[in-house]
Amino acid sequence: MLKAILFDLDGTLLDRDASLIKLLEDQYERYATIFHEIPKNEYIKRFVELDAKGYVSKDQVYSQLIDEFELNGTDPEELHQDYLDQFKYHCIGFEQLHITLKALTDRGLKLGIISNGRCQFQMDNIKGLEIESFFDTILISACENLRKPDPEIFNKALSQLEVTAEEAIFVGDHPLNDIKAAHNVGMKTVWKKDMHWGPAEASAVIEDLAELLELADRL
Ligand SMILES: [Mg+2]
Numbered sequence: 001m002l003k004a005i006l007f008d009l010d011g012t013l014l015d016r017d018a019s020l021i022k023l024l025e026d027q028y029e030r031y032a033t034i035f036h037e038i039p040k041n042e043y044i045k046r047f048v049e050l051d052a053k054g055y056v057s058k059d060q061v062y063s064q065l066i067d068e069f070e071l072n073g074t075d076p077e078e079l080h081q082d083y084l085d086q087f088k089y090h091c092i093g094f095e096q097l098h099i100t101l102k103a104l105t106d107r108g109l110k111l112g113i114i115s116n117g118r119c120q121f122q123m124d125n126i127k128g129l130e131i132e133s134f135f136d137t138i139l140i141s142a143c144e145n146l147r148k149p150d151p152e153i154f155n156k157a158l159s160q161l162e163v164t165a166e167e168a169i170f171v172g173d174h175p176l177n178d179i180k181a182a183h184n185v186g187m188k189t190v191w192k193k194d195m196h197w198g199p200a201e202a203s204a205v206i207e208d209l210a211e212l213l214e215l216a217d218r219l
Contacts, residue, residue: 002216004136004163005104006154006182008172009115010054012192013209014125015092020048022090027082034073043069053196058083084121091128096210101134103213110161112137114153114170116177119143137161148174149181158185169219171212175200188219 010016024044028035035043046068050061062076062083105111111134115122119142126132137160139146139153146153158165165186172178173194179202182189190212191202204215 001167002109002169002219003167004110004112004158004161004169005212005216006112006114006157006161006168006170006187008148008170008174008178008192009113009122009126010117011173011194011197012171012178013093013097013113013131014129015094016054017048018092019087019090019125020051020054022092023083023087024048026086026090027079030082031074031079034071035069038069084118087121088124088128091125093129093131094209096208097129097131100209100212101131104216105134107216109216110136110163112139112157112161114139114148114157116141116147148177149184151181151185154182154185154187158187169203169216171206173197190215190219 007013021044024047025040028040028043046065047061050056050064058080059076062079065071066074066076101111113126113135117140119140122140126138137157139157141147141153144153144156146156158168168187169190170178170182170187171190171192173192174197179189179191179200189202191198191200191205193205193207203219206212206215
């Protein structure tokens, strides 16, 4: 019997692509005196390329941007700190995020998040989405000294929720760090489809979070 659902954050609950663009548009405006000679869309396009869906450190991304665009009057640390401080104000959740989480908790399911990333930054973004109260456990890799796909971080979340792997589903967008890793500890898996990473071999595939409501009855 299904008792719990664990989620990845970026690309699963948080629309990171849309949130990042919103943050970068704002950053461009706030640092207008530094960026003014570069068209805004060019700055954003290059950032998104270098960022590789969040898998390249922002220090590296900003260093490269400063070099390539020959920017003066700032440094990678300043822009990176600004990114860390401001991202939470630009978080956009996927459609039906709150309605879906509420409906799942109303059914008595326990919910959790396992996210790879910085401790405070990821927690701030969860708060930015206003979803913290739906979750019984939240594990961020930097706080745990464990990262997906390490089975330990999945087992820790399951034990905090007091459920077995067979009683839980993992929902994520990354075929290896989320789907294969959760499958390896014995959980059923739902791939939040993202062809940048895919395909993935999962128990089910969804394009929208609301599809979980029907899936939760079936899996
Ligand atoms: Mg993800």
